Amino acid sequence: MPPRPAGRALAHAAALAAATAAAAALLGAAGLPSPTLFAGLLTGLADALLVRRPPSLPRGTGTAAQAVVGVTIGTLVQLSTLRALGEHWLPVLLVTLGTLALSLGTGALLGRHRDVDAVTGAFALVAGGASGLVVIARQLGADERVVAVVQYVRVLVVVLSLPVVLHVAFGVRGHAAAGATAGGPAWAGLLLVAGCGVAGRRLGRAAHLPAASLLGPLLLAAALSLSGLAGQARVPAPLEALAYALIGLQVGLRFTRASLASVARVLPAALALIVVGVLGSAGLAVLLSAATGLPLLDTYLATTPGGLYAVLAAAVGSGADATFVLSVQVLRLLVMLLAAPVLARALAGGGLRRRRGPPPPAGPSR
Template structure:
């Protein structure tokens, strides 16, 4: 079903066709009551493939830009705080959520991390799952369609660097990045370990020039179809009425977030001369893997985008629980 959706989007020349086509096809089936079950066991594998692919964009030239990014990281942190101050009260007032649930639904962190930390602090998991799942879906769709239809950029199937002949040695190296990186990511307790571990190892090998290869396009396409299918199947068991209300809330919350991202993007341009388009991809809360794929598709600086998403996720994971405890004695704890 995901493959059929990807083919349809591809034939219609829609942006990110393989991922978005699979996502919307399976989401429609799930909401319609079809007995769809996500191939969740395959997700770590395909996420590792995408991690290796994005790591291939960390060329030796990237290292020369690292010092310039300190200013943009500071802008990112201020932006995250601003999003929390705007979106959390929005969910509390207009979403009619209690403060604890609204707090973790509105934080621009990772889906699984916000669910886990939120439940541990007494939040209701269902609204958090809907808020973050829809935030990712809506952000991906809005960003991809903006670049494709408003700016006219070719947001087709994401591809890697110019494809070189993949030798057996390079294939073994890339496979090693995926396997060893996943194991290392889990042992280091990284957020999204099967993505960040392989991406870090792949980036290290490409930065040192030990390899210049990337996973073959057919494998990357299959990974995008499976990733979209897994995202779409998250909506299994959610009624149309509940989903429509959640979509309305998420559209408004995402619009607020993207307006703040636009302002922060202008600040990044002033601080470091970064293009606003690239800055918005680094700030848009559409998921690290997914925004990396969009950046790859429009030939933006993947290393810049990936780094800022990693910092955003770590910043929220580390500070959100601390801020919650500090506020728990006040209105947020009631």
């Protein structure tokens, strides 16, 4: 007797979950960044290309995952990180805005590619907040498939080049692994996610925030963290990993053979522009060091465009000022995420987005 449709769907979901967990374990063991996000992306991509009618995730899954990511990012905003900016806040802010301008410039060039529109090009090369950008890309008119792949390549280039640059330019021979951030009990983190997720989304929608499911919880969690009301509560690591995996799956399942070919054609140009962005960020690090008198190692790590946890590990292992590095990295992450909706509206409303026919279908087609 053939299995019932409900049974087949359950078995398919279990197979997706097992494949994603296995891929995440392999990627994590290899030391690659964001292993669960990319594992979900790869698993969903394979499923979309191999299965005639790949499933879609249950309704509300994406919203819940966005809330978890928003709270995770919001808890990074703490008074200790803001205090570290101290007297150097103005040059740091100017360099952050310079990084945004650099991202917009390289994104505009990528947007001239025949397979990429201006909004997608800008999102794909924004330097910072890769996971958050993937979450909100589709909501703001970008193709999140291109954004996800190019953003992951950007982070991968930064992480893989980091030890080489530290060794050759600064004489650092290795760095320690990043330690987990101390947090409160798991129940406190779950309560924080539930409260900020529900209330933050409602407040975000009431305030007409774009991507309210991400930015609402993010801003509420940041406010609670800065006020001290959040205490030591942090998003439990398994829940954070699950949220990233679901986001990756959601993106991967929307691929088709045609869209995969389009992304492949984009990658050479994207990789060249990523290198330009990395070199430009290094130039901003030189300017920040000259303006503040801080060691170039500190400013280089602070302005590295991506790979937050790998950069923090390098800062700790190399003797750099890890608190300053974290402060600048978090500031840039927030600026990029909050500027993204404004950027998307400006590009779409200003007629810069080139339309090449109807938008891609909501789900995979054959």
